[in-house]
Amino acid sequence: MTAQELITSIRRYIGQLAMPYESIRTDREVYGSTTTTFSDDDLLARITVAIQDIIRRCKAIDFPNLILRHSGTYLNAKSLSERIFQGRVERHDGTKYVNALRIDPMEYRSMVMSGRTPTAEYPVYTYRDGDIKIYPTPDTGSSSFRFFSVSNTTEILSLETVIPLDERFRRAMVLHVAASCYATMKKMEESNYIMSLFEDEIYPYRIDIIYNPMDGIESRSE
Amino acid sequence: MAILENYIADVRRVINEKSLTEDVVSDADILLNFASTVSDDDITERLKDGVNYVLSRVQADVIPSFIIDVFPSDLDIPYVSTKKIIRFLSDTAQLSDGTVAVRRTKKTHRRLSEPITDETPVYILEDFDLKIYGDTENPVGSKIKAVKVSTSSSDIVGLGLQFKNILVNYAAASCLETAKEFGLSRILREAVTREISKYIIPSLIPSSE
Numbered sequence: 001m002t003a004q005e006l007i008t009s010i011r012r013y014i015g016q017l018a019m020p021y022e023s024i025r026t027d028r029e030v031y032g033s034t035t036t037t038f039s040d041d042d043l044l045a046r047i048t049v050a051i052q053d054i055i056r057r058c059k060a061i062d063f064p065n066l067i068l069r070h071s072g073t074y075l076n077a078k079s080l081s082e083r084i085f086q087g088r089v090e091r092h093d094g095t096k097y098v099n100a101l102r103i104d105p106m107e108y109r110s111m112v113m114s115g116r117t118p119t120a121e122y123p124v125y126t127y128r129d130g131d132i133k134i135y136p137t138p139d140t141g142s143s144s145f146r147f148f149s150v151s152n153t154t155e156i157l158s159l160e161t162v163i164p165l166d167e168r169f170r171r172a173m174v175l176h177v178a179a180s181c182y183a184t185m186k187k188m189e190e191s192n193y194i195m196s197l198f199e200d201e202i203y204p205y206r207i208d209i210i211y212n213p214m215d216g217i218e219s220r221s222e
Numbered sequence: 223m224a225i226l227e228n229y230i231a232d233v234r235r236v237i238n239e240k241s242l243t244e245d246v247v248s249d250a251d252i253l254l255n256f257a258s259t260v261s262d263d264d265i266t267e268r269l270k271d272g273v274n275y276v277l278s279r280v281q282a283d284v285i286p287s288f289i290i291d292v293f294p295s296d297l298d299i300p301y302v303s304t305k306k307i308i309r310f311l312s313d314t315a316q317l318s319d320g321t322v323a324v325r326r327t328k329k330t331h332r333r334l335s336e337p338i339t340d341e342t343p344v345y346i347l348e349d350f351d352l353k354i355y356g357d358t359e360n361p362v363g364s365k366i367k368a369v370k371v372s373t374s375s376s377d378i379v380g381l382g383l384q385f386k387n388i389l390v391n392y393a394a395a396s397c398l399e400t401a402k403e404f405g406l407s408r409i410l411r412e413a414v415t416r417e418i419s420k421y422i423i424p425s426l427i428p429s430s431e
Contacts, residue, residue, distance in 0.1 A: 012264045015400045061307070061350050069299045085349035087328045101332060122332075148299065148349065166306050168278060168371050171271035193404050197411070204278040204309070204426055 001166070004159035006173060007043050013174045014038075014181055038181055044156050047163070050176035051154040054169055055082055058205040065164045066151040081149035086127065089147040091134050093120040097146060100125040100134055108135065172201040224379050229390060230265045236394035236410070237401075260397050266375050272392035273372040276385050278308050280421035282369055287380060291365045294352045306371035315345040315354055318363030323354055388417050 038046075060067055068080060090097035100123040103111070108126050111117075118124045118135045125134045138144035154164060165173065175198040182191035237260070277288055289311070296305050315323040323343035331346055343356025345366065354364035372381075378389060395410035 009267060012260075012267070013396070013400055015402075064297070064299075064307075064350065067299055067350055085351075087349045088351055099328070099332075101329075166371055167270070167373050168274040168306075168308060171275070174271075190402070190404060193408075194399065197399075200411075201275070204423075 001163050001170060002159065003044055003047060003156050003161045003163060006047060006163055006170065007040055007159065009170060009174050010043055010047075010177050010181075014178050038184075040159060043177060043181075044159070046177040046180045047173060048154055048156050049180065050173045051156075051163070051165060052152065053176060054165060054172060054202060055150060055152065055154065057207060058169075058202055059207055060085070060150040062168070062205045063150075063165050065166075066154075068149050068151050069146060070149065071146045080151055080153055082152040084127075084132075084147055084149040089125045089127075089132060089134065089145065091120070091123040091125075091136075091138050091145045093123075098123055100145075102127060168205075169202075172198055175201060224383055224386065226266065226269075226375065226379055229269055229378055229386065229393075230262055232386070232390040233265050233269070233393045233397065236390060237397050260400070265393055265397070266378070268393035268396040269378045269389050270372065270375055271396070272389040273377045273381055274308070275392060276381060276388060276418065277369055277372060279418055279423060279426055281423055282311050282367075284384070284421050285369065285381065288370050288372070288377075289367050290370045292352070292368045293362065293365050294354060295362065297350055297352050299350075305368075306373070308369040308371055310347060310352075311367045311369070312347065314367035315343075315347075315352075316365055317343050317354065317357040318360035321356075323356060323364070388414055391417070 055063065055066060086102050087099075089100045089102070091100050092098075098121065103124050103126060105126045105128055108124065111124075120136060123134060123136065125132055127133075132147065134145050151164075156163075163173070175194050179191045179194040179198060182188075182194060277285060282289060290305060290307075292305060292307060292310070312325055313322075315325070317323060321343055323345040326344045326346055328346055328348050331344065343354065345352065345354040345364075347366070352366060354361075354366070357364045381389070391410045391414045395407045395414065398404075398407040398410065
């Protein structure tokens with residue numbers, strides 16, 4: 001599904017014609033019509049917001065195209081990621097990647113104090129304030145450890161851009177954008193109602209727990 | 223035999239509308255008449271959204287034609303598989319010979335030292351990661367079942383007649399929202415919720431009910 005197709009759906013939903021003039025790029029340029037017609041550019045921006053909202057609130061398993069794998073470059077990953085998969089931090093032991101267990105920094109401290117140390121076979125990692133530390137400390141190099149995260153990069157630049165979310169979220173995206181358009185039109189009641197439809201639409205895909213960005217736990221219970 | 227036209231005609235009945243003339247292919251062609259007339263394409267799109275709405279909420283045994291096999295390699299990242307999954311069916315992980323594997327969390331798997339054999343296979347499904355242990359014969363043949371996403375309008379009819387009312391009401395509610403008839407839309411939405419509750423996945427029933 002491309003951004004153009006999604007915009008067609010949105011216009012259908014809010015019952016609006018496309019703007020007839022190429023030169024009109026934002027609503028404000030249409031005299032006397034500031035809140036009744038939305039340009040493609042305007043809708044593209046609203047689609048981006050809708051996608052980010054969905055990514056923030058739904059399980060990553062529902063948008064696999066947005067899952068990233070990072071190798072040893074955590075700082076870069078931070079700016080690209082909404083949250084990491086805490087169960088998928090892996091240390092390279094020389095021949096293969098071994099899954100590391102997350103422990104609390106204090107727990108690690110008391111572990112070391114009591115004379116126990118993690119091994120290459122059973123590595124551990126701590127994760128606090130956006131920092132991953134893996135023990136035993138891996139060798140330097142891009143493949144020394146890897147982890148997975150959910151991308152937050154959803155910048156939509158053109159109508160031809162393929163939307164990273166698939167068909168099951170089309171209706172949710174349409175509703176989110178429609179609610180936002182209605183809000184712009186100062187029709188708050190309608191906007192609220194459509195937002196409640198959006199909530200209903202994403203209900204089966206929601207993350208069950210509350211989390212902070214970049215510090216969340218991704219889990220799915222069936 | 224149900225066909226898509228029947229569904230569209232039913233939606234028009236619910237929202238009390240005549241169909242468009244042949245010349246008019248989309249809503250945008252009707253100047254200043256938006257929100258009062260809905261094209262066939264438009265209704266089909268709303269019905270298609272309804273299919274995924276149903277698939278994401280009902281129990282798998284009423285939608286057998288939407289169940290697919292997913293192999294661990296299908297989840298390798300970067301994700302290039304064309305399989306689009308609504309949800310996994312957790313109790314259906316199998317080894318290549320059909321032996322059922324038991325689900326375990328990553329945490330438990332690390333803590334338990336019980337050996338995994340062909341007779342006591344386990345699988346882990348967390349963080350978009352599927353691992354099935356115990357298949358020494360054919361590890362790549364281990365699989366789990368999942369509900370797939372609908373991408374085609376043929377799925378509207380393919381979903382089965384028991385869901386026709388739900389789809390029609392869902393699409394009609396959506397049309398009424400476009401027509402700014404939110405009160406009527408709400409009534410149809412409630413009808414959708416009521417009807418789908420017969421098939422709904424237990425964990426999706428709101429706790430207040």
